[in-house]
Amino acid sequence: MLSGVVACGPFGSDDAGGASGKPTFTVAAAGDVLIHQELTDQARKDAQKTGKGEKGIDFGPMMEGVKPVISKADLGICHFEPVAGKPEGPFEGFPNFVVPPQITTALKDVGYDTCSTASNHVLDHGPDGVKDTLDALDKAGLKHTGSARTQEEAEKTLIMDVKGVKVAQLSFTFSFNGKEPPKGKPWMANFMKLDAIAAAEKKARADGAEVVILSVHWGREHWANPSRPQLTLARQIARKTGIDLVIGHHAHVVQPMEKIDGTWIAYGLGNQIARHDVPTGLTEEGAIGWFEFHKSGKGWDVQARYVPTFVDIPPKADDETGKLPKGAVTDHRLVDVARALRKNEGLTSEQRARYRIAFERTEGTMLNRGGAQNGLRPLQGLPG
Template sequence: MAACTSGSPGAQVKPGGRSFTVAAAGDVLIHPELVEQAAKDAEKTGEGQAGLDFGPLMAGVKPVISKADLAICHMETPVGTPKGPFEGYPEFLVPPQILTTLKDVGYDTCSTASNHTYDHGLKAVKRTLDAMDKVGLGHTGSARTPQEAEQINIRDVNGVKVAHLSFSWESFLNPTPGKERWAFNRMSTDEIKKAEARARKKGAEVVILSVHWGLEHYNEPSLPQLELAERITKETGIDLVIGHHSHVVQPIQKLNGKWVAYSLGNQVARHSSPTGLTEEGAIGWFEFRETADGWDVDARYRTTLVDIPPEVEAGDKAPESAVEEHRVVDVQQVLDSPGDLSEDRLARYRLAADRTRGFLHNRGAPRGDGLEQLSLGK
């Protein structure tokens, strides 16, 4: 199996070698409150489809996502029809309009293997992938047919053939029937190895793996996560591992010379009981440079926060400085240009920046491995 070496010690960039950047983010989880926000925004903008416009919700991350040569999202749930009905937790069915917005923001392709992939059966799996095809979003991790399940998502990125794989643990709530087990990729080191081998056979020079794993609401990776990360980085040639599912930020670590982002938190979500941590996320930014031996990879990140308006009793008014709309915020951009934001609002953004930095660095990435915040000026 041909494998590329990422981040090898002392790696020398190849003269005239190729390079590209990858942006990856956490879960896209459209809760009912976000659908209500999209309806409010559609009334104001007159845009969107069937009375829903997710553009204002996601606009804050467009300057980062659109800057990458390859931008990868995680589409956690199946989509319904544009006019609904829609459902939230525990069996999600979300507006397909979010896919148009993801494409407009700059995402190129998405992982679709998760514990919610099969919430509404194979019909919804097909509808979701059809809708992604329609807006021009790539996808990997789920399939409409057994034949499609064997295909590999390979994209040409600055002249480099980059494969994207996606695997998840099985849902205990809605397990896939045996006859349709091919509908999405279940977590297995052996199956990951087979998928990588197929990707390399088809000419992939870089392989990126998205994994849906771990425990929800824990900022440290679980023992099974750590064990699987060790196997993947030691036993395969996969160049980058992107994790999600915990809904909170977990560390980014260089393991056996490969970067592993255990969880990038939520890109966009509005849990029924927000914890503060579930609103915080990170965009991972990875710079690939060709060397004589393979690929050297640098890791950066950008902190995000989902602004959530306060819940107020009927007849009461929210404080004048309070958040008014659900919005995904690029935290550093706001801190760099705060305008007339109140000190309370700025304190919340500083907390998100400091806390996210701490969680991302919690397995030693700053010590010699070079994990830094992404500057858009670079």
């Protein structure tokens, strides 16, 4: 969190300047936040138990599994993909999302500080949808970038003070699903082009940014391997701009991390929270990227880690009895799998096996472009 202090242990050092006395800070970043109807139904169910939330909707219990990680970072970055509506609804799912704005409060509560908003769904409901989304993020106390309500807002670089370091966040998307910003308002959402990204980074530096982080919505859905356009653009960004870190999303499955000429590229962090109509096993898996920035000469040395996550999804009830299978999970929950396995509180044998599969598959995917050679590893490993 922007005002937080990094803890000892896997999250870094309490020393704000690090052992060298030079500036250092941590970033936690995750993939898509995409609220499907089943998740809204779960939030209603949870609100009945907690008595919290707004208009009978509480996403807190669903999200709290990642709070121990996100809240420890000096800067927490989420990707808010859909359009936020009114607290009482009505809500819509695919293809033109309108989701409960109550999710923004839950994101803030687990420790997120800022969200990228440029996505293929950002223009699902035109200018009103953009306004409602950004209003909801503002109300929750979350900073944002990637879309804008006014030209003035679009032209203002998001720069945050992170332990005394001025950190800028940029956000771009490869698609608006065939929609276009209103005539005369091309600034409403950021379309992904190398020249536009380079210009935004240059402006951020001119505005005083010491570090620039790029959130980019790109790639091919449900493909764990980066696409050729992703690989090409990643190299152009690393070699033709001064961007310090690239955080990718959109594929809804985990993709690798790779260090290119000193710049870490997280091609895709999967879903942070989602519930697709047909869960594939991969869409329930995600990763939180954990990045430690250390001032080094004129630039920054960045160490990359990752935290495998998993979304528990209850199976369908039996058609005749209306009951879930014995031992099945009963609630949608976002899980830090290594932490859950270490605590091992009430886990079934099926959960333990599934979490291990999620961890090991995420690890294999993360490392398949040579990241281990540059120190990429899990923030915490599996218990023995």
